[in-house]
Amino acid sequence: MELQFSLTHGSFPLYAPGFAGGRSAAALTLGQMYHPLSYLSSHSPGYWKGYALDWNTLWRLVSLGATHFVLFNLLLRLKLRTDIAFIVSFLTVYNQRMLDMFRYGASLENYTAFLLLCAAITFFYIAPTRSGSLWIIGSVYLLICGGHPQIAYLGFLGAIFMCLIVPGVVTAIRPDIDFSSKKVFSYYLAVGLCFSIGILLASAYTFPFYFDFLQDAPTRVGQPYKWSLAYSDNWIGELSGCFNPLHSDVHGAFGGSPLILIAVLVPIILIFARGNGRRSILCLWLLFVAVFLCSIGSDTPVHYFFWHYFPLANSFRTPGRIAMLLLPIFMFILAWFFRSADNQGAQKSTFRLAPWQILLPVIVVFLAGSIFWSRWGPGSGLFTPSHIQDYPAPTWVDSFIFWSSLGCLLLLMARLSQSRTHMLAGVLLGVMVVFQSAIQLRYGTWITERTPTISLEQMNNEKHSDLSFRGSAGYGMGSSTSMISSRAASRLATFYSIENNIPLSGWISFLSTNSNIIADTTANMATPGMTSATNQVDRIETTYVTFNRIVFQVDVHQYGFLIFSVPFSSQWIGIVDSHVSKTYQTDQKKIAVLLPAGIHTVDFQYRSQSSVVGMLITCFIMLLIGLYFSQNCLAGWMRIAVIGCVIFVSLAGFILWKHSLYNGEDLGTRYVWTGRGSNH
Numbered sequence: 001m002e003l004q005f006s007l008t009h010g011s012f013p014l015y016a017p018g019f020a021g022g023r024s025a026a027a028l029t030l031g032q033m034y035h036p037l038s039y040l041s042s043h044s045p046g047y048w049k050g051y052a053l054d055w056n057t058l059w060r061l062v063s064l065g066a067t068h069f070v071l072f073n074l075l076l077r078l079k080l081r082t083d084i085a086f087i088v089s090f091l092t093v094y095n096q097r098m099l100d101m102f103r104y105g106a107s108l109e110n111y112t113a114f115l116l117l118c119a120a121i122t123f124f125y126i127a128p129t130r131s132g133s134l135w136i137i138g139s140v141y142l143l144i145c146g147g148h149p150q151i152a153y154l155g156f157l158g159a160i161f162m163c164l165i166v167p168g169v170v171t172a173i174r175p176d177i178d179f180s181s182k183k184v185f186s187y188y189l190a191v192g193l194c195f196s197i198g199i200l201l202a203s204a205y206t207f208p209f210y211f212d213f214l215q216d217a218p219t220r221v222g223q224p225y226k227w228s229l230a231y232s233d234n235w236i237g238e239l240s241g242c243f244n245p246l247h248s249d250v251h252g253a254f255g256g257s258p259l260i261l262i263a264v265l266v267p268i269i270l271i272f273a274r275g276n277g278r279r280s281i282l283c284l285w286l287l288f289v290a291v292f293l294c295s296i297g298s299d300t301p302v303h304y305f306f307w308h309y310f311p312l313a314n315s316f317r318t319p320g321r322i323a324m325l326l327l328p329i330f331m332f333i334l335a336w337f338f339r340s341a342d343n344q345g346a347q348k349s350t351f352r353l354a355p356w357q358i359l360l361p362v363i364v365v366f367l368a369g370s371i372f373w374s375r376w377g378p379g380s381g382l383f384t385p386s387h388i389q390d391y392p393a394p395t396w397v398d399s400f401i402f403w404s405s406l407g408c409l410l411l412l413m414a415r416l417s418q419s420r421t422h423m424l425a426g427v428l429l430g431v432m433v434v435f436q437s438a439i440q441l442r443y444g445t446w447i448t449e450r451t452p453t454i455s456l457e458q459m460n461n462e463k464h465s466d467l468s469f470r471g472s473a474g475y476g477m478g479s480s481t482s483m484i485s486s487r488a489a490s491r492l493a494t495f496y497s498i499e500n501n502i503p504l505s506g507w508i509s510f511l512s513t514n515s516n517i518i519a520d521t522t523a524n525m526a527t528p529g530m531t532s533a534t535n536q537v538d539r540i541e542t543t544y545v546t547f548n549r550i551v552f553q554v555d556v557h558q559y560g561f562l563i564f565s566v567p568f569s570s571q572w573i574g575i576v577d578s579h580v581s582k583t584y585q586t587d588q589k590k591i592a593v594l595l596p597a598g599i600h601t602v603d604f605q606y607r608s609q610s611s612v613v614g615m616l617i618t619c620f621i622m623l624l625i626g627l628y629f630s631q632n633c634l635a636g637w638m639r640i641a642v643i644g645c646v647i648f649v650s651l652a653g654f655i656l657w658k659h660s661l662y663n664g665e666d667l668g669t670r671y672v673w674t675g676r677g678s679n680h
Contacts, residue, residue: 002469003031003561004042005459006547011664012657012673013547015606018468020477022566024608025547026208027217030106032147037063037109050452060108067112068093071272074119075335077126078173083426084338084417087259087433090333094437095256097324098247099444103250106147111324111568113142114155116573118328119229121163125170125187126177130288130632133194137625145205150316150475151324157310158291158325163191164282172277172337199597201621209612214315219476221315221647228307230317231383232297236373243369246385250445252295254327257433258405259412261362263288263333267360272352273340281336288329295323341416355416361581363409370402385444390488397443439600460668467492467545467669479567492671493540493552497560538675543601549662552602554595561592564604575603605662615657 003025005014013025013033018028032038041047041055073094075085093115101108110576118140124132141153167187171179199206214221233249240247241255242264248255262269266285270278297319306322307313341355351358386398394656407543414425462470536557544551554562561584566572568585574593575581577600584592626646630639 001042001454001460002443002471003028003033004038005456005463006664008042008048008456009546009665010660011546012550013659013660014608014611015548016469017547017566020471020473020479022479023209023473023604024212024571026213026608026611029149029209030102030147030474032106032109032145034145034202035106035142035147038444039336048456050455052452052453060102063109063112064093064098067115070116070119071331074122075331077123077341078170078335080335080339081342081426083430084342084421088331088334088338090430090433090437091256091259091334092327093282094441095249095327096253096440096444097327099441099511100250100253100433101151101324103445104148107151108146108491109142109152110143110146110148110155112145113139114158114324115150117143117155117159119161121191122166122170123157124191125166126174127155128187128190130629134625134629136191136194136312137198140195141201142197144202150318150321153312153316154322154324158328159195161287161325162328162429163188165280165287168277168280169284169332169336172275172280173332175275175277177180178572180224197621199627200617201625203614203617203621204611205614206619207610208608211610212608216479217476219478223314225304225307225314227321228314228317229297229303232319233295235296235299237384238292238296238323238375239369240384241323243366243405244398245440246397246401246443247373249320249383250385250388251318251383252323253444254295254323256437256440258362258366258409259334259433261366262337262359264331265362265365266333266337269337269351269358272358273350274352275350277336277350281333284329284333288333289325291325291329295320295326308599320496325655336639351653356413359409359413359416363406363413366405366409370405388446389443400439401436404432404439406530408432427517435607464668464670467547467550467667479569492542492550492565492673494563494565494673495538495540495554495556495560495675496557496563497538497558514523540671540673542669542671545667546664547667548606552604554600554602556600558596558597560595561586562602564591564593566591571607573605573607575605576600612658619650619654622653623647626650 002016002019003013016023016025016028025031025033037056037059040059041052044051044055044059047055068089071089072085075089076082080087080088093112098111101111117136120132120135120139138158140156144152146152154306161240165181165186170177193587198665220279229251231251233252237248238252240399241253242258242261243255245253245255251641263285266281270282289301293300294306297303303319337355340350341352349656388498411429414489415422415429417425495630538554538556538560540552541560542550543553550564552562556562563586564572564574568589568591570583572591573584574583574591576593581593584594591604595602623646626649627643630642630646634642
């Protein structure tokens with residue numbers, strides 16, 4: 001809402017006044033400046049009248065439904081029956097990992113984009129088209145710009161692995177699809193190109209995030225391995241996802257139904273299978289094992305290997321979040337099993353036993369695991385739902401999950417049989433899966449009472465008196481300067497005068513080395529060794545205020561420093577009477593400019609070269625994409641019209657964005673400071 005507030009007043013925010021002491025807006029990644037969902041929400045009726053949370057929630061639910069629809073159609077394209085396609089796609093989208101992403105906010109958009117990207121690269125292998133490549137590019141963009149950098153990183157990493165294995169997996173599920181080295185090579189080349197274009201398209205987000213934030217995030221980079229293990233679960237808690245997800249730590253939970261045990265136990269199933277597709281499914285299962293072992297942190301060396309050797313992996317905490325990569329793995333393994341099971345009556349059967357007989361070991365493992373976890377599982381983690389939420393009746397909830405899980409497995413056996421009631425069993429299985437998931441999602445995380453969000457009128461009134469950010473800064477978002485200068489300044493600007501008989505160069509040197517000169521901008525102080533040269537009143541007042549720019553009208557009667565109370569950064573420039581002035585850093589890590597006596601206009605502007613370069617690249621890539629598709633998909637006057645529109649939108653969009661940085665509507669924050677002589 002802070003970022004959208006700036007946009008509502010016509011200024012694209014590069015800086016977030018008061019956030020983590022004063023930080024680049026690139027650190028406010030959860031604000032989703034480059035994701036369409038935040039704009040859909042902010043332009044929905046009632047957003048600025050207390051319903052911002054409601055609209056964010058609604059659009060996130062819509063995004064989940066759209067993702068489910070896409071995965072459902074993908075499984076139909078892989079020739080799964082309608083009931084099974086619905087169940088498998090439902091479990092892939094709606095599970096405990098999704099719930100934790102929803103709780104955390106912006107990470108849900110990274111999650112849905114990851115699933116959409118996995119679907120896009122699979123569709124593209126089945127039938128490569130220009131629209132399919134555009135879908136991949138768009139999914140990559142949404143994944144990167146979702147708002148949670150760690151989830152974006154993990155999702156992109158998972159998408160690369162899935163891309164490598166998709167040709168073999170698709171062929172295992174649908175042997176009728178051509179598999180040749182030439183087709184696979186062309187597929188990898190095309191997807192790699194689409195990935196690269198999608199990454200470049202997100203430059204407006206990635207450039208300022210890396211150069212303005214990540215390079216100056218002392219509590220996020222260079223931390224020891226122990227730091228990365230925050231909120232880790234152990235193997236007992238993580239495996240609870242297969243039996244009772246409410247006993248897994250919410251930060252790494254992934255379970256949604258006991259049907260995923262089929263994917264977990266696929267090596268047993270492969271014993272009874274035949275055909276070339278077994279190798280691809282086994283590779284997919286090995287990827288599952290690697291991801292699972294990584295998700296339990298220091299219980300195995302796998303996570304340390306990942307943390308130490310993968311680029312940027314040592315900048316993230318909470319190992320369990322990588323469990324999000326398990327979901328498309330489960331989806332493809334289940335798709336292979338159910339597709340093969342439903343084709344068992346064909347001439348070339350995949351399994352040596354009837355599919356319902358293969359499920360018997362799965363049921364035995366489920367019963368044994370449930371008994372084990374009922375005794376030892378609940379104490380596995382500090383942040384399991386059974387600990388963080390007061391169940392109305394814990395025994396009822398756990399009992400329901402057990403019996404409904406067993407019922408799902410028995411219904412699945414009936415569904416895979418060749419009896420006359422197998423279709424009815426499929427419908428009942430779908431109902432049972434949805435109902436069980438609803439109960440688990442209801443009791444799966446923290447719950448708080450909904451309160452109305454702040455209105456635009458309230459924000460305007462608050463900004464009139466104080467420009468500061470009012471939300472929680474978030475862990476590790478402070479810069480090195482703002483961490484040193486942790487004391488909040490109650491004054492936006494002050495003035496410290498200098499006696500004319502003291503050399504300015506010596507005074508500036510003294511200012512930078514003596515901590516007694518400017519100890520606190522909130523206290524009146526006299527400069528040591530100086531006396532008041534005048535009793536005339538000096539005055540400072542704001543005349544224009546936005547997030548990126550603050551203009552002061554200053555009337556002073558001798559040389560001195562105007563102290564601007566934001567953490568020092570080389571990205572802030574001071575323009576005195578239309579001329580760029582040198583900025584100095586005070587001992588309290590604030591910004592100062594030197595002023596001679598007289599009336600001056602001092603204009604402080606926050607510059608971000610990385611944002612300009614990133615936006616240029618984004619607009620240029622948009623232009624190239626538009627030109628390519630209009631050139632290849634349209635003809636005649638329509639092609640010329642679209643090309644003209646693409647060029648105009650790209651150029652005009654960048655010009656308008658650049659103009660908005662320092663020319664938005666004045667937020668009306670008024671600040672006046674007065675003082676006498678050198679005692680300011």
